[in-house]
Amino acid sequence: NKQVILRHYAKGFPKETDLKVSTGTIHLKVPEGSNAVVVKNLYLSCDPYMPSCMQEDNSIGMPSFTPGSAINGYGVAKVLDSGHPDFKEGDLIWGMIGWEEYSLITTPETFFKIEHTDVPLSYYTGLLGMAGMTAYGGFFEVCSPKEGESVFISAASGAVGQLVGQFAKLMGCYVVGSVGSKEKVDLLKNKLGFNEAFNYKEEHDLDAALKRYFPEGIDIYFENVGGKMLDAALHNMRLHGRIAICGMISQYSLDQPEGVDLMCLVHKRTRMEGFVVTDYFHLYSKFLDMLLPSIREGKIVYVEDIAEGLESGPSAILGLFNGSNVGKKLVKVACE
Ligand code: NDP
Numbered sequence: 001n002k003q004v005i006l007r008h009y010a011k012g013f014p015k016e017t018d019l020k021v022s023t024g025t026i027h028l029k030v031p032e033g034s035n036a037v038v039v040k041n042l043y044l045s046c047d048p049y050m051p052s053c054m055q056e057d058n059s060i061g062m063p064s065f066t067p068g069s070a071i072n073g074y075g076v077a078k079v080l081d082s083g084h085p086d087f088k089e090g091d092l093i094w095g096m097i098g099w100e101e102y103s104l105i106t107t108p109e110t111f112f113k114i115e116h117t118d119v120p121l122s123y124y125t126g127l128l129g130m131a132g133m134t135a136y137g138g139f140f141e142v143c144s145p146k147e148g149e150s151v152f153i154s155a156a157s158g159a160v161g162q163l164v165g166q167f168a169k170l171m172g173c174y175v176v177g178s179v180g181s182k183e184k185v186d187l188l189k190n191k192l193g194f195n196e197a198f199n200y201k202e203e204h205d206l207d208a209a210l211k212r213y214f215p216e217g218i219d220i221y222f223e224n225v226g227g228k229m230l231d232a233a234l235h236n237m238r239l240h241g242r243i244a245i246c247g248m249i250s251q252y253s254l255d256q257p258e259g260v261d262l263m264c265l266v267h268k269r270t271r272m273e274g275f276v277v278t279d280y281f282h283l284y285s286k287f288l289d290m291l292l293p294s295i296r297e298g299k300i301v302y303v304e305d306i307a308e309g310l311e312s313g314p315s316a317i318l319g320l321f322n323g324s325n326v327g328k329k330l331v332k333v334a335c336e
Helices: 121-125 130-142 161-170 182-191 206-213 228-234 263-267 277-296 310-321
Strands: 002-006 019-023 037-045 072-082 092-098 102-105 150-153 174-179 196-199 218-223 237-245 271-274 304-308 328-332
Touching: 002 310, 019 310, 037 092, 037 121, 072 102, 072 121, 092 102, 092 121, 121 130, 121 304, 121 328, 130 161, 130 218, 130 237, 130 277, 150 161, 161 174, 161 218, 174 182, 182 196, 196 206, 206 228, 218 228, 228 237, 304 310, 310 328
Parallel strands: 150 174, 150 218, 174 196, 218 237, 237 271, 304 328
Antiparallel strands: 002 019, 037 072, 037 102, 037 328, 072 092
16 A cells, blocks of 8 residues: 655655655554445545644644654545445545555545545545635635625636636636736636736736736735735725635744734725635535536536646645646546
8 A cells, every 4th residue: 555654754844855755554444343444545636734634733723644654635445335324335525635655434424425426536625625615615615705896816827716717707706816827827817717917927016016006906815825815815905805714824934923904894895704615525525516517518617737647746735835726636646
């Protein structure tokens, strides 16, 4: 059973060498009398919270990985053997699995069963999985969007951002995204239907960039990066604007977070609200009802960046922090 193992807790921001790929053994039958399932892992999601779990003390509210054991994360798997009445051999599921070829899952009831397989299975690591639910909950539940509003999204070509932008366009909003390369700017404008996009690395004055794209201000800011971008967005909100704090990837690798000017919230009566995707998992079937027809009709598209094999896992995770992923990053472990 090939696995991606945490060698030791990372000192400072994690490096690829804090992980290693090695082979262990696993019994592919569920122990007698147990409620567990044994699965073959197919796709693994690479997510920005994961390096924090490689540190002993993390402030993200997720359990740290265990040194010497396989790391874990969201993924898609196929049931090989089941002791649980709700699961049978051949079922496809998504949820928290080990970064390994096969896993013994002792809490299968925390998984979602995959019922719709006419769309790519890998989508359940992104669009139809955790990232999709993040975009859906964060945009519709936290931002309360209205037709015609002006929406700004940072890390806009990523797993979450590309979907928020498309949701906003479907709502009839004006949508602008910031990204870190020309290739990603083109992707937003030509494939994902954003009205405008800019490369934040080429803007020496983010405040001026936002004024250029939002001369009358921003109604909704979907925050993925934090730091200087949040500061610039705060200064460009319209009266009664909303900011969904989804994440702040620019801050995760810093020892000291950058400061922002929160007094702007007062002057502009801005509502800023953080959220965690699991708050919205109870809406999953409503989310599928909304999204699946749009995917089938081609009204929603999704850009994936698939790395092959567990060996590529460490660089796939850490590549999220230099923007080398174009779209949702995931690792393909095996074919169904
Ligand atoms: P992405 O697919 O967007 O990948 C990360 C991207 O972030 C990179 O490609 C890069 O794009 C950008 N980035 C990396 N470093 C920086 C930096 N220093 N400054 C600006 N941009 C940077 O990731 P996700 O869509 O999966 O996640 C987006 C955000 O959502 C993250 O903050 C994550 O923590 C958060 N999140 C929150 C959840 C919740 O429950 N609240 C659940 C899931 C995700 P570029 O080339 O454009 O710079």
